[in-house]
């Protein structure tokens with residue numbers, strides 16, 4: 037070989053090596069940037085070891101390049117920095133169930149050309165989904181559900197030709213569903229996609245005719261709970277692979293397309309709660325249909341369709357308010373799997389015949405408010421049959437038992453004890469089915485289209501339990517046992533089931549264990565195939581029981597990138613390389629520092645020397661003492677509108693006429709300048725329609741004052757007590773509850789940092805001129821900014837009667853403490869009683885008086901008489917149910933504010949009010965499916981490099 041060729045070879049080698057080494061280096065720099073951007077990273081990230089060889093928990097590398105980042109449910113807090121775009125070899129990114137992850141999803145995500153799985157379930161990301169996501173051409177699995185994403189669905193998602201799973205549900209997406217037009221792409225191009233899960237958003241406009249075509253291979257179409265209008269496109273009938281169709285709770289109108297019954301593989305179909313017209317659709321031939329809900333539409337009067345006698349796979353037939361007329365065929369009731377028939381509020385007439393051999397699974401037949409005049413009772417049935425408000429109930433006789441509303445039995449199920457005696461476990465430990473006390477990993481399954489409607493059937497849950505347990509075993513995850521409990525149908529008609537996973541061998545999981553368990557569920561690695569549950573979504577609660585001794589392999593102090601390079605080559609080339617690498621590293625370091633600064637806007641603010649400087653406030657104005665003195669007429673008595681331990685509140689008006697409320701700290705109760713500033717900075721970042729806005733402050737002449745907008749109608753307490761003269765009827769109270777809930781949800785979920793109010797009560801909820809509720813008074817509020825995201829240990833403060841007993845006992849403050857107080861406020865809203873009145877506690881009073889079998893739960897006596905006549909209190913029972921969940925003794929059992937907002941919205945919708953367009957972000961979702969031909973038939977679909985877990989997630 038000539039010397040010249042030799043030189044060239046060396047040069048090529050040199051270039052190759054320097055390129056790979058600088059890429060490795062950029063991965064390292066980007067990892068450092070993640071570490072700086074986030075609080076709560078695993079301890080193994082801090083001990084100076086090499087992320088790849090030393091084993092940073094959650095990071096997997098191949099050839100020294102980062103190929104997976106899986107940090108589900110590890111309590112991360114912070115934004116996702118743009119540096120994520122540096123991981124150009126990344127295949128899997130899962131940051132699910134970190135409710136502290138906020139901010140927008142960076143455009144840089146589009147650089148991850150090798151990415152196959154992008155999973156950000158149940159975080160608090162917001163802002164638009166970047167259109168660069170369309171660059172990820174290898175993407176198979178995209179799950180952005182249960183965040184706060186806004187804006188429209190990027191059309192570029194249509195470019196993801198390998199996409200198998202698309203889940204954007206439970207966000208705040210608006211706009212129309214994009215379809216291609218020859219220039220811009222659209223979802224119609226996703227012919228390999230099996231799952232379109234877009235439910236629980238605010239999508240609007242018509243479902244485009246062009247969205248569906250015969251080349252599609254969709255299994256699940258979930259568009260429920262949006263604002264879609266127009267007709268169901270007839271092209272839907274072309275997608276013959278469909279198994280689940282949920283279009284319910286939209287504003288769809290017109291006739292159901294006549295080819296709908298071409299969808300012969302469909303097993304669950306929900307078209308309920310729309311404005312559909314025309315005759316009831318002809319579903320003849322949909323012989324696999326298990327679950328059908330057509331309720332609440334505007335169909336014209338139709339005779340009982342012939343398919344009532346032929347769709348033998350039905351478990352559930354729901355068609356209330358569908359204008360059905362005629363006599364029911366007895367064959368319907370003998371379908372072998374039939375469980376639940378709800379045909380109430382129709383014009384069904386003639387004679388009822390439940391057949392001599394009704395389905396053995398039949399639980400409930402609800403025919404209330406029809407025109408049935410005769411009942412052929414062939415024998416004693418054990419089913420719940422409701423004939424209330426039919427002519428037959430006007431006569432006395434054998435049917436009496438069916439002429440009053442039956443007792444509702446609530447479904448209680450939880451995984452049974454495994455032949456042992458449950459121990460009593462200390463404070464927050466929970467007994468596992470194997471009777472060990474431990475800290476379980478907890479979350480909720482939501483099944484969006486199970487094939488069944490009964491929630492009481494233990495066999496079904498037992499089999500799910502066994503499947504899941506053997507899955508964890510096979511995956512060698514450190515799971516001792518698990519428990520399923522509290523099955524219920526939520527207001528969106530999803531089957532919700534609580535899961536607790538218990539660690540094996542020790543009372544808590546370490547991060548590796550949690551990541552393994554959480555990823556199995558966020559990535560749908562666990563497939564409940566061949567069960568009636570079909571697919572699911574899962575959302576986990578924060579797990580904050582990691583022991584401080586984080587596991588991890590022993591760290592050696594070897595292996596810096598430089599040394600690896602050094603051993604590969606020698607001589608002067610090394611010197612050159614080191615210089616180059618050094619220059620590169622410097623540049624990257626600069627970038628990392630910039631990234632850090634960017635992510636922590638206050639990083640430069642020195643808290644020790646800052647006392648005298650002006651805090652950084654968004655929009656809040658600094659007033660001088662003189663100014664405020666003038667605006668309040670020298671703090672005159674007549675301008676004083678309130679007083680408390682901290683000082684007085686004054687009313688004033690600005691030169692521009694705006695009314696203000698000034699909270700002036702009493703001399704002696706002022707806080708340190710630094711604390712005051714911290715509080716100010718916190719308050720100035722809070723902007724929401726349902727939260728009282730801060731206008732400014734005064735930090736002058738030894739005074740500390742906060743200046744708020746003045747809210748004209750005063751406190752909710754004043755209105756409930758009649759002092760304000762404003763009459764609050766049930767509708768107004770509902771709106772106020774929803775407004776306050778949204779304000780509080782904002783503080784918990786969207787404020788940055790999140791804020792626990794700590795003193796929610798009717799005195800701290802104000803009403804403006806249009807009776808819009810505004811949450812006020814953050815005197816006791818706590819931002820959750822420390823790494824320990826799930827609770828803050830503090831001195832107990834709050835107001836008796838509203839205070840969370842769990843917080844009182846443990847001094848651990850969580851968002852659920854506010855939820856408790858809010859539950860008390862809800863009870864106060866309907867009773868107008870003080871939480872503690874004449875020694876009686878409202879929560880106990882309501883529970884004692886309540887009888888779920890009676891009208892209005894038998895609460896007439898305790899209801900505030902000015903709330904309205906009892907026949908105008910639609911939805912009150914749901915409201916009471918919700919409030920009692922809020923005041924559950926265990927914080928973990930209480931719903932989050934997001935869920936509360938959703939439930940209140942759905943109560944509003946239920947009573948016929950428009951809940952308004954205020955977005956909500958929260959938990960709750962689900963999958964869908966059926967027995968045969970399961971969507972996950974190809975097991976390799978979600979697999980990652982041959983196994984289901986990246987290697988470093990297997991417990992060592």
Ligand SMILES: *[C@@H]1O[C@H](CO)[C@@H](O)[C@H](O)[C@H]1NC(C)=O
Nearest residue numbers: 224225227248249250251252
């Ligand atoms: C379906 O795919 C075929 C082949 O790729 C193509 O020629 C045809 O136009 C497609 N049909 C529709 C409706 O998109």
Ligand SMILES: *[C@@H]1O[C@H](CO)[C@@H](O)[C@H](O)[C@H]1NC(C)=O
Nearest residue numbers: 275276277278300301968969
């Ligand atoms: C319907 O389901 C059957 C099996 O369950 C399957 O073989 C068939 O391909 C499906 N039809 C379509 C159009 O996907």
Ligand SMILES: *[C@@H]1O[C@H](CO)[C@@H](O)[C@H](O)[C@H]1NC(C)=O
Nearest residue numbers: 273274276294295297298299
């Ligand atoms: C229904 O499907 C069949 C094929 O299974 C097809 O030939 C027919 O045209 C379809 N009908 C409609 C109305 O789409």
Ligand SMILES: *[C@@H]1O[C@H](CO)[C@@H](O)[C@H](O)[C@H]1NC(C)=O
Nearest residue numbers: 297317318319320321341342
């Ligand atoms: C319903 O559809 C089936 C099959 O497409 C057809 O045979 C039947 O005549 C239709 N029934 C009515 C009432 O249109």
